[in-house]
Amino acid sequence: MAADDVVWPDELFTDLDRTGPVPLYFQVSSRLEAAIRSGEIPPGARLENEIAIGHRLGLSRPTVRRAIQELVDKGLLVRRRGIGTQVVQGQVTRQVELTSLYEDLQSSHQEPGTKVLAHEMRPAAEDVAQALGVAPGTDVVYLRRQRSTDGVPVALLENYLPPEFSDITTEQLEARGLYQILRARGVTIRIANQKIGARRAHGDEGELLDIDRTGPVLTMERVAFDGSGRAIEFGHHCYRPDMYKFETTLVAK
Amino acid sequence: MAADDVVWPDELFTDLDRTGPVPLYFQVSSRLEAAIRSGEIPPGARLENEIAIGHRLGLSRPTVRRAIQELVDKGLLVRRRGIGTQVVQGQVTRQVELTSLYEDLQSSHQEPGTKVLAHEMRPAAEDVAQALGVAPGTDVVYLRRQRSTDGVPVALLENYLPPEFSDITTEQLEARGLYQILRARGVTIRIANQKIGARRAHGDEGELLDIDRTGPVLTMERVAFDGSGRAIEFGHHCYRPDMYKFETTLVAK
DNA sequence: TAGTGGTCTAGACCACAGG
DNA sequence: CTGTGGTCTAGACCACTAG
Numbered sequence: 103m104a105a106d107d108v109v110w111p112d113e114l115f116t117d118l119d120r121t122g123p124v125p126l127y128f129q130v131s132s133r134l135e136a137a138i139r140s141g142e143i144p145p146g147a148r149l150e151n152e153i154a155i156g157h158r159l160g161l162s163r164p165t166v167r168r169a170i171q172e173l174v175d176k177g178l179l180v181r182r183r184g185i186g187t188q189v190v191q192g193q194v195t196r197q198v199e200l201t202s203l204y205e206d207l208q209s210s211h212q213e214p215g216t217k218v219l220a221h222e223m224r225p226a227a228e229d230v231a232q233a234l235g236v237a238p239g240t241d242v243v244y245l246r247r248q249r250s251t252d253g254v255p256v257a258l259l260e261n262y263l264p265p266e267f268s269d270i271t272t273e274q275l276e277a278r279g280l281y282q283i284l285r286a287r288g289v290t291i292r293i294a295n296q297k298i299g300a301r302r303a304h305g306d307e308g309e310l311l312d313i314d315r316t317g318p319v320l321t322m323e324r325v326a327f328d329g330s331g332r333a334i335e336f337g338h339h340c341y342r343p344d345m346y347k348f349e350t351t352l353v354a355k
Numbered sequence: 356m357a358a359d360d361v362v363w364p365d366e367l368f369t370d371l372d373r374t375g376p377v378p379l380y381f382q383v384s385s386r387l388e389a390a391i392r393s394g395e396i397p398p399g400a401r402l403e404n405e406i407a408i409g410h411r412l413g414l415s416r417p418t419v420r421r422a423i424q425e426l427v428d429k430g431l432l433v434r435r436r437g438i439g440t441q442v443v444q445g446q447v448t449r450q451v452e453l454t455s456l457y458e459d460l461q462s463s464h465q466e467p468g469t470k471v472l473a474h475e476m477r478p479a480a481e482d483v484a485q486a487l488g489v490a491p492g493t494d495v496v497y498l499r500r501q502r503s504t505d506g507v508p509v510a511l512l513e514n515y516l517p518p519e520f521s522d523i524t525t526e527q528l529e530a531r532g533l534y535q536i537l538r539a540r541g542v543t544i545r546i547a548n549q550k551i552g553a554r555r556a557h558g559d560e561g562e563l564l565d566i567d568r569t570g571p572v573l574t575m576e577r578v579a580f581d582g583s584g585r586a587i588e589f590g591h592h593c594y595r596p597d598m599y600k601f602e603t604t605l606v607a608k
Numbered sequence: 609t610a611g612t613g614g615t616c617t618a619g620a621c622c623a624c625a626g627g
Numbered sequence: 628c629t630g631t632g633g634t635c636t637a638g639a640c641c642a643c644t645a646g
Contacts, residue, residue, distance in 0.1 A: 123623085125634060145584065151612060162636045164417075167613085177546045180582055183613045184644030190546065191488075191584030235444075293430045293443060294605045300553035300573040300596040318571030320553040329433050331399065331444025343553040348601075352547045376642090378615060404631060415617045420632085436632045437625030 118159065126161060130169035138178050138189055149179070149187040177351045213252050214279075218272050219310075220246035223265070230262045233325045233336035243267050247275065248310055255311050256345045261337040280335070289328055291335070296324040298348055303340070311342045318343055371412065379414060383422035391431050391442055402432070402440040430604040466505050467532075471525050472563075473499035476518070483515045486578045486589035496520050500528065501563055508564050509598045514590040533588070542581055544588070549577040551601055556593070564595045571596055 118129055137143045149155070149170070156166040170187060173179040181187045224244040231238040243263040249256050261280065263270075267287075274283050281291060299321045308315035319340040326335040371382055390396045402408065402423070409419040423440060426432040434440045477497040484491040496516040502509050514533065516523075520540075527536050534544060552574045561568035572593040579588040 127634080153612095162638090164637095165635060168634090180545060180584060181613060182582055182644085183642070184611075186612060188584070190580070290607070292433060292607050295603070296605065297600045297602050298551055298573075299600040300571045300594075302571055318553045318555055320551075320573075327443065329435055331433065331441065341553075347550045347552040350549050350551070352549065354543070354545050380615080406631095415619090417618095418616060421615090434632060435625085436623070437630075439631060 118161075127165050127168040127172070130159065130161070130166065131172040134169065135173055135176070135178060138173070143189055145189050145191045147189045149189075151186065175353060177353045215250045215253065216276050216279075217248040217250070218245070218275050219248055219258075220244060221272050221275065223268060226262065230336055234262060234264055234333045236264065241265055243270065245275065245280075251345075254345065255342065257339055257341045258307055258310055259337060259339045261335055263335055264333070284334065289334060291326045292329045293331075294324050294326040296322055298322050300343075301340075307340060311340070313342055313344075320346060320348075322348075371414075380418050380421040380425070383412065383414070383419065384425040387422065388426055388429070388431060391426070396442055398442050398444040400442045402442075404439060428606060430606045468503045468506070469529050470501040470503070471498070471528050472501055472511075473497060474525050474528065476521060479515065483589055487515060487517055487586045489517065494518055496523065498528065498533075504598075507598065508595065510592055510594045511560055511563055512590060512592045514588055516588055517586070537587065542587060544579045545582045546584075547577050547579040549575055551575050553596075554593075560593060564593070566595055566597075573599060573601075575601075 118126055120126065134143075143149075150158070152163050152166050152170065155161075156163045159166065170179060170181070174181055178190060179187055180190055222244055223241045225239045226234065226236055226242045228238055230242060231240065234242060236242065242265055243261075245259070245261040245263070247259045247261075249259055259280075267284075270283060284291065300318055301321055302316045303311065303313065303319045304316070307319060308317055311319065313319075320343045322337075322339045322341070324335070324337045324339075325333055326337075328334050371379055373379065387396070403411070405416050405419050405423065408414075409416045412419070423432060423434070427434055431443055432440055433443055475497055476494045478492045479487065479489055479495045481491055483495060484493065487495060489495065495518055496514075498512070498514040498516070500512045500514075502512055512533075520537075523536060537544065553571055554574055555569045556564065556566065556572045557569070560572060561570060564572065566572075573596045575590075575592045575594070577588070577590045577592075578586060579590075581587050
């Protein structure tokens with residue numbers, strides 16, 4: 103037992119708020135995550151056992167356990183029966199949840215820009231109709247946008263939405279991300295199926311992405327559903343491969 | 356309330372095994388998953404509430420809740436406070452899991468084949484050394500394999516492993532997937548970081564994948580860790596874009 | 609043998625959605 | 628108002644790991 107011994111700076115966990123709306127397990131897990139990401143709790147460090155932590159914080163074991171499980175799911179902690187709980191070694195800790203639903207918008211540490219190339223109603227082709235769960239030929243909203251960061255084009259986004267979203271304006275689309283607009287209307291995306299692939303650019307894609315006319319592009323096709331399972335959005339996007347990659351942290355269960 | 360009313364075929368949940376090693380929540384969730392995937396419980400169906408299910412199965416609410424949570428995490432069920440739990444509408448694909456390409460092909464009933472193009476010890480370059488957590492110049496295992504399905508090349512797999520795996524044989528590599536070999540040695544991959552991108556084929560890649568010499572390829576870079584956080588594998592793979600795509604189901608939290 | 613996480617119980621109160 | 632899931636408690640027994 104050397105550097106990877108028990109570390110527990112309990113000053114971090116003194117004032118838990120039992121009256122507010124924030125769950126206790128979340129307060130614990132988020133503070134613990136901050137302490138790990140800042141290096142205050144170093145890689146390889148062993149945590150105290152769950153019961154001891156619970157006693158120290160005045161929490162029951164299931165509550166402590168849930169807080170720890172949150173970080174295990176994020177890949178920050180590893181639990182082994184008979185051993186204990188350890189901070190993962192190495193600079194793992196990537197913030198990205200799988201490949202994100204929100205990433206298109208929240209990678210906005212840079213200056214994201216949107217240029218609307220097309221915005222119209224259009225009868226749904228076979229594949230679009232099936233994805234959205236409408237009859238073929240139904241008029242649906244068609245969007246084509248060019249997304250850029252700091253003035254450099256990054257992606258071409260083609261989307262189809264059910265007709266009830268026909269009142270979305272071009273101005274809204276240029277100012278915000280699609281999912282932000284949907285959420286402001288009370289529509290929350292809960293589940294999405296997506297396929298990631300690659301192909302040659304064709305048509306005007308190379309020009310719009312400022313790459314070779316037939317150069318390689320990274321593609322993503324996605325169908326997104328709201329909480330009730332209704333299809334909200336079908337999209338086919340292509341990305342500049344030198345500007346964008348899908349990053350993922352996978353945790354085995 | 357019509358077709359999406361409560362459905363609960365309780366014949367499925369009669370003989371829970373309380374003595375064996377399989378957790379009760381897992382028995383419940385796996386049977387429920389099978390019933391959903393088979394269509395026996397149709398999309399949109401509402402489940403009974405958690406307490407009623409627990410009473411029916413002779414289980415406590417937390418146990419039932421955990422079983423349901425497993426399927427919520429997989430994107431098969433949706434829970435809404437005040438409403439209930441529903442089977443998701445629309446098709447559901449499998450979640451990206453921590454498997455090797457070999458296992459992916461096996462589970463999709465194709466015949467995977469492996470040709471070992473290179474298998475040697477090699478001093479670790481800067482990026483390899485950092486990924487594996489060894490000193491630059493350390494001899495590590497280098498693998499280059501051509502993976503095919505039904506005789507058609509699908510991917511080129513380049514991998515680096517720590518020196519302790521130098522006794523893996525070429526015969527093993529041609530007969531099984533890398534992760535299967537590692538697991539048979541008691542090494543289990545727990546966490547992996549991966550980046551998915553695209554680029555042109557270069558060198559002999561086009562020829563080995565039987566595509567255009569500079570055609571587009573789908574790429575995946577991965578660092579995988581075991582339960583103790585030690586880096587086990589660093590890989591850089593490229594895939595034939597017409598033969599392979601990454602499919603994902605994402606669930607918002 | 610002692611300590612750990614893995615599982616499970618039988619209650620409780622709350623926030624939110626619906627009629 | 629009732630019913631739902633969201634959270635929390637205070638115990639319990641077990642399987643696995645280490646020394």
